[in-house]
Amino acid sequence: HWGGKKMNEAIFNIFEDIFGPEVMKKFNDAKSEVLEMENVIELKKREMNEKHEKQFSFKMLPVFTTLCSEVHKRNAQQMIETSNYSDKIKVKTGGRLTFNEELVRTRICEPVVQKIADHIQKVLKTPKTNDVETIILVGGFAESNIINKYIKDRFAGYDIKIPTDPGLAVLKGAVRY
Numbered sequence: 001h002w003g004g005k006k007m008n009e010a011i012f013n014i015f016e017d018i019f020g021p022e023v024m025k026k027f028n029d030a031k032s033e034v035l036e037m038e039n040v041i042e043l044k045k046r047e048m049n050e051k052h053e054k055q056f057s058f059k060m061l062p063v064f065t066t067l068c069s070e071v072h073k074r075n076a077q078q079m080i081e082t083s084n085y086s087d088k089i090k091v092k093t094g095g096r097l098t099f100n101e102e103l104v105r106t107r108i109c110e111p112v113v114q115k116i117a118d119h120i121q122k123v124l125k126t127p128k129t130n131d132v133e134t135i136i137l138v139g140g141f142a143e144s145n146i147i148n149k150y151i152k153d154r155f156a157g158y159d160i161k162i163p164t165d166p167g168l169a170v171l172k173g174a175v176r177y
Helices: 004-019 021-029 031-046 062-072 076-081 101-124 145-154 166-176
Strands: 056-059 089-092 096-099 134-136 159-161
Touching: 004 021, 004 031, 004 062, 004 076, 004 101, 021 031, 021 062, 031 056, 062 076, 076 089, 096 101, 101 145, 145 159
Parallel strands: 134 159
Antiparallel strands: 056 096, 089 096
């Protein structure tokens, strides 16, 4: 789980920095809201490219305002505006959060894609992989142009393949097996 799940983790860690561990614990206990938030983030991650990386934006669930009011007697927008992230996350009309480019790059994308690439590099250095010429990117996160570009740049000497529907490639392979 080094792909999209790790990006979700990074976003939830940022939320914990802003809203505090008590709010996030209560949020994590509300399983349906967690799944809804992960789905919202998942859709945004898949359309990420250099343009969207600068404007990573999604709607914050109302549950955050409710929980912040219960725990801190302030709404989520107030908590964001008075946090260390006030210059990195903007709350727009309708509770839409916009993360700035630096935050997306340094706290969400780079750490995740770097770990993936480092692991690929480690595997490619083993004797059993001396004749590997092709790397196939699969899984939902492989739909993101951010990971595609990073892997293509880092492993320029390899033939990088991305199936038409990388999110379903693992499932299709399992079914065929």
